[in-house]
Amino acid sequence: MPEFLTLLPPDSAREKLLSGLTPLNLSTVIETESALGRITAEGVFAPHPLPAFPRTTVDGFAVRSRDTYGVSESLPGYLKLIGEVPMGDTPTFEVGPGQCAIIHTGGMLPAGADAVLMLEYTQTLGGEVEILKAVADGENLIRIGEDVAEGQLVIPRGTCLRPAEIGGLMALGITKIRVANRVRVGIISSGDEVIPAGSTPRPGQVRDINAHTLGTLVAQSGGEPLQYGIIPDDFNALQAAAARALAECDVLLITAGSSASTRDMTADVINTLGKPGVLVHGINTRPGKPTILGICDGKAVIGLPGNPVSALVNGYMMVVPLLEKLLGQLPRPRASLRATLTVNLPSVAGREDWWPVRLRLDGTGYAAEPVFGKSNLIFSLAAGDGLLKIPPAATGLTAGTEVEVLLI
Numbered sequence: 001m002p003e004f005l006t007l008l009p010p011d012s013a014r015e016k017l018l019s020g021l022t023p024l025n026l027s028t029v030i031e032t033e034s035a036l037g038r039i040t041a042e043g044v045f046a047p048h049p050l051p052a053f054p055r056t057t058v059d060g061f062a063v064r065s066r067d068t069y070g071v072s073e074s075l076p077g078y079l080k081l082i083g084e085v086p087m088g089d090t091p092t093f094e095v096g097p098g099q100c101a102i103i104h105t106g107g108m109l110p111a112g113a114d115a116v117l118m119l120e121y122t123q124t125l126g127g128e129v130e131i132l133k134a135v136a137d138g139e140n141l142i143r144i145g146e147d148v149a150e151g152q153l154v155i156p157r158g159t160c161l162r163p164a165e166i167g168g169l170m171a172l173g174i175t176k177i178r179v180a181n182r183v184r185v186g187i188i189s190s191g192d193e194v195i196p197a198g199s200t201p202r203p204g205q206v207r208d209i210n211a212h213t214l215g216t217l218v219a220q221s222g223g224e225p226l227q228y229g230i231i232p233d234d235f236n237a238l239q240a241a242a243a244r245a246l247a248e249c250d251v252l253l254i255t256a257g258s259s260a261s262t263r264d265m266t267a268d269v270i271n272t273l274g275k276p277g278v279l280v281h282g283i284n285t286r287p288g289k290p291t292i293l294g295i296c297d298g299k300a301v302i303g304l305p306g307n308p309v310s311a312l313v314n315g316y317m318m319v320v321p322l323l324e325k326l327l328g329q330l331p332r333p334r335a336s337l338r339a340t341l342t343v344n345l346p347s348v349a350g351r352e353d354w355w356p357v358r359l360r361l362d363g364t365g366y367a368a369e370p371v372f373g374k375s376n377l378i379f380s381l382a383a384g385d386g387l388l389k390i391p392p393a394a395t396g397l398t399a400g401t402e403v404e405v406l407l408i
Contacts, residue, residue: 006282007283007284007289008280008282008284009283009392010283013280013291013318014318014321016279017279017280017293017295017300017318017322018321018322018325020279020295021295021298021322021326023326023327023328024181024326024328025041026181027180029176029178029179030176030177030179031175032166032170032175033166033175035161035169035179036162036163036166037160037161038161038177038179038222039158039159039160039161039180039327040155040156040159040178040180041157041178041179041180041328042157042178043153043155043156043157044169044177045153046151047150047172047173048172048173049145049148050145050147050148050171051142051144051145051147053090053108053144054108054109054141054142054143054144055107055142056103056106056107056142057105057116057140057141057142058105058116059103059104059119060103060116060117060119060122061081061100061102061103061116061122061129061131062085062095062100062101062102062110062113062115062116063079063095063100063114063115063116063117064096064097064099064112064113064115065115065135065136065138065139067097068133068134069134070134071131071132071133072133072134073132073133076130077130078125078128078129078130078131079098079099079100079128079131080098080099080100081100081101081102081127081128081129082096082101083101083102084101084102084103085101085102085104085107085108085109087106087107089108090108091108091110091111095112099112100117100131114138115135115136115138116139116141117131117133117140118133118140148168154168155168155169156330157330158329158330159329160222160329160332161177161179180327182222182224183250183323184223184224184248184249184250184251185218185223185224185225185249185251185252185253185323186226186245186252187211187215187218187228187245187252188228188238188242188252188253188254189211189229189230189231189256190231190233190238190254190255191230191232191256191306192232192233193205194207194208194256196230197212208230209308209378210255210256210304210306210308210311211230211255213308213312214255214304215227217315217316218253221320222323222324222329223251223323226245228241228245229241235265238265238266242269242270242301246296246299246301250300251299251300251302251319251322251326252296252299252300253301253302253304253319254266254301254302254304255306256306266292266303267292270296270303271294273294273296273297273301274295274296274297274298275296275297277294277296278292278293278294279294280292280294284351284352284392285314285317285351285353285354286351286352287307287309287314288305288313288314288317289305290303290305291303291305291310291314291318300326302318302319308378308381309378312378313381316408317354334406334407335406336406337366337405338366338402338405339359339368339402339403339404339405340364340367340402340403341367341370341388341397341398341399341400341401341402342367343399344398345370345396346396347395349392349393349394349395350392351392352389352390352391352392353389354388354389355370355371355387355388355390356370356371356380356383356384356387357370357371357384357385357388357405358383358384358385359385359405366405368405370388371383371384384408385405385407386407386408387405387408389404389406
């Protein structure tokens with residue numbers, strides 16, 4: 001077997017995997033208050049306008065705007081005070097010509113009034129109010145349906161629900177919502193040297209990191225991680241565990257064993273799990289060159305390097321977009337920011353490199369400080385705030401270059 005099949009650029013490799021998959025289209029109804037981070041499985045339409053009544057945005061006096069025309073501090077006007085709008089209730093009076101009523105922020109505009117004059121531009125004189133400023137029709141109030149019209153699509157299918165969407169749903173009285181089922185992701189760690197994280201390693205052994213970093217990444221990205229343990233370097237054992245995991249899950253991740261060697265079994269195992277099998281074996285990136293991407297009878301299988309930094313970085317690059325596709329999630333920009341590189345960074349032309357960087361504020365903005373360390377040291381990634389990409393066409397980046405940092 002050659003060292004690698006044809007190395008593909010990361011974008012091409014990811015597209016080759018995703019183009020062969022479709023959203024799972026499985027959903028459930030849950031309480032809206034528990035839906036943070038879930039993906040909507042259908043569009044949500046407003047059952048009524050929002051707000052459902054005209055309401056003020058300030059404390060002041062409900063007035064007829066025409067009664068204020070021409071008024072100023074040097075030429076004040078006077079209106080008769082007829083009452084106060086009760087909070088949380090409908091006013092029982094109507095504002096007529098030359099009249100006004102006290103109203104508090106959020107209160108319902110009484111009939112006859114079409115604007116609100118802020119308290120700062122008034123003085124109360126017994127039963128009269130001196131007004132020192134003119135207001136226009138609709139000033140300082142929200143009209144019926146100004147936020148949302150009845151029947152309006154307020155949240156499209158495939159939306160990741162944030163606090164703002166949760167609040168909007170509650171404002172409309174929508175206390176239950178249909179969301180996509182979490183993608184079930186089976187995770188297998190392999191290697192004779194790998195032991196559980198709670199065990200004490202002997203010389204030559206390492207604790208299992210990848211099962212936990214990938215598991216938490218999956219959970220953060222809308223999936224349900226299911227751990228299938230640590231499998232020794234034995235083809236039959238790995239094949240049996242992989243077949244079981246894939247039968248019970250929507251996606252399978254296998255870490256270690258993806259670097260080409262006499263002990264490499266991951267690609268061969270994937271090819272036994274279903275058709276077409278391995279699609280990509282080798283990605284032109286660092287870290288993560290030995291990554292394997294496959295589809296087995298309609299389910300995605302990814303073989304990630306045992307190197308914990310490589311596994312996690314390629315989890316961000318490959319696993320997260322995969323979960324978004326299966327969840328039917330709408331495309332959204334990655335959280336990133338612009339920063340100035342503090343030192344020169346080398347690279348090899350033709351390869352996409354990713355560097356962990358720390359971010360610090362200086363006098364003009366953010367500075368990006370690369371975290372240097374061996375590629376398999378997990379705390380080199382934990383010490384960073386984000387990842388910086390050196391594109392394949394570059395042979396490195398010079399200090400002072402403005403770069404985009406993907407936040408992690």
